[in-house]
Amino acid sequence: RLVHFLGPGDEEWASVKAKETQKHAFEHVKKELLEDGIVSEAFDKAGERRVLGSQRTPDWKTRVAEMAARRNFLQVRRADAVYVVGWRLERGKDQFTGRNDVPPFETPVLDVGGGTGWACQWYVDRFADGGDDPAQCRLFFFDDAGPPWARKDPNTEGKWNRWNLTRKTWEPLQGNPPAPFGLYAGIGATRLSDRAEKAIRGLYPEALPVCSPRIEEISKAIASLRGRIETALNLRGSDRQDSNGLQDINITGDSELHQKLWTIRTSILEAHRQRGQNGEALKSPVGPNRAIEGFAVKFEEQVRQIEQLQSYAQELQDTTTQQQQVIAAHAERVVEYEAREQQYQVQVEQLQIELRTALA
Numbered sequence: 001r002l003v004h005f006l007g008p009g010d011e012e013w014a015s016v017k018a019k020e021t022q023k024h025a026f027e028h029v030k031k032e033l034l035e036d037g038i039v040s041e042a043f044d045k046a047g048e049r050r051v052l053g054s055q056r057t058p059d060w061k062t063r064v065a066e067m068a069a070r071r072n073f074l075q076v077r078r079a080d081a082v083y084v085v086g087w088r089l090e091r092g093k094d095q096f097t098g099r100n101d102v103p104p105f106e107t108p109v110l111d112v113g114g115g116t117g118w119a120c121q122w123y124v125d126r127f128a129d130g131g132d133d134p135a136q137c138r139l140f141f142f143d144d145a146g147p148p149w150a151r152k153d154p155n156t157e158g159k160w161n162r163w164n165l166t167r168k169t170w171e172p173l174q175g176n177p178p179a180p181f182g183l184y185a186g187i188g189a190t191r192l193s194d195r196a197e198k199a200i201r202g203l204y205p206e207a208l209p210v211c212s213p214r215i216e217e218i219s220k221a222i223a224s225l226r227g228r229i230e231t232a233l234n235l236r237g238s239d240r241q242d243s244n245g246l247q248d249i250n251i252t253g254d255s256e257l258h259q260k261l262w263t264i265r266t267s268i269l270e271a272h273r274q275r276g277q278n279g280e281a282l283k284s285p286v287g288p289n290r291a292i293e294g295f296a297v298k299f300e301e302q303v304r305q306i307e308q309l310q311s312y313a314q315e316l317q318d319t320t321t322q323q324q325q326v327i328a329a330h331a332e333r334v335v336e337y338e339a340r341e342q343q344y345q346v347q348v349e350q351l352q353i354e355l356r357t358a359l360a
Contacts, residue, residue: 001341003027007034007071034070036359042073046121050095053106063096068115075185076123078351081138083180083203085188085196086116087150088143088170099149109168112141113150119187120163127165139163140177141170144196146189158195176202183344 002025004018011019011026033039043061051060076082087098089111094100098113112120120139127134141163143156160177161170180186180203192200 001025001345005029005071005074007031007069010069010071029071029074033359038358039070039073042077042122042125043070045125046118049110049125050108050118050121052095052108053103055094055096055102055106064118067096068118072115072119072187073122075187076119077126078183079123079185080136080182081140081178081180081184082120082123083177083184083186084112084116084120084139084141085144085192085200086141087113087146087189088153088156089113089117090149090151093149098147110163111151113147114189116188119185123185124163124165134165137163137165138178140173142188142196142199143170144189144193146191146193160199179203179205182340183347 004025006028008031089098089107091107092104094102126132127137141161145157156170160173164171
């Protein structure tokens with residue numbers, strides 16, 4: 001089940017695609033809940049670790065509210081794992097913009113920039129000061145190093161990393177982190193590079209592949225040549241006009257010309273079969289009659305088009321077979337995930353009851 005937490009006024013900033021395809025997953029959160037004691041306490045606690053020294057001005061809470069939404073706390077409060085795509089603060093830069101100079105010790109240890117950094121902090125704080133079991137902390141971060149002022153660390157940039165609670169540092173992973181399952185949160189920057197998008201897709205190896213441009217090209221070729229196939233396979237039918245505006249000759253009838261044309265058709269097909277792989281040009285077995293020669297040329301062109309289409313069709317069939325194998329594997333995983341979803345739905349309902357009880 002997918003859930004997007006939206007605070008007051010957030011929906012207007014949602015993308016058009018999200019509104020068209022995922023509006024059913026919008027969960028609107030009221031202001032009263034976002035300013036509740038539990039959220040405010042977590043906000044202040046995170047502030048102690050992120051707003052340091054000279055940055056802790058009387059208006060720091062207002063400044064944070066402009067960059068980090070409290071609704072993000074709800075995303076990570078009970079998540080079993082958090083997957084993040086974002087950028088890192090350069091040491092000696094402020095946590096509000098990542099561009100202003102500050103003493104090095106004022107840069108947060110958990111150095112993810114922007115509002116995403118606050119969501120990471122709220123998640124990590126769950127495991128501090130006698131909270132949840134630190135061994136269960138599963139914070140994964142893909143360092144996209146987006147803006148020019150972001151930290152460019154070759155050890156983490158362009159890679160998935162995991163937060164080490166004990167050492168308080170990012171540890172690069174060899175490849176992708178464990179695939180998401182259960183109750184997890186996906187957060188990050190509003191703009192993704194191509195490599196970040198690829199990294200996200202890599203988390204879901206069982207997902208259906210995106211239709212490649214090559215498949216689209218083949219599909220268009222099939223659509224454009226379908227009429228010509230029908231013409232070639234129904235030469236004894238009524239007159240038709242192909243996509244080039246050429247009028248096929250109607251060979252229905254018993255006249256001498258009709259019989260000659262039918263003989264030519266058979267001869268051309270036989271010549272194609274005998275030509276094999278020697279690459280010889282096909283010699284049309286026609287006489288001086290220009291009308292018959294014209295028909296032979298057109299028919300030969302149609303045969304070449306059919307051969308090309310058959311090649312396209314075989315390539316598409318191979319691709320389709322591969323996709324069907326992926327779909328079959330995907331279907332098996334769907335059954336597994338549905339069972340897990342039922343289990344986690346029960347947990348979510350229990351947590352909702354706990355939350356209402358705590359707010360009462």
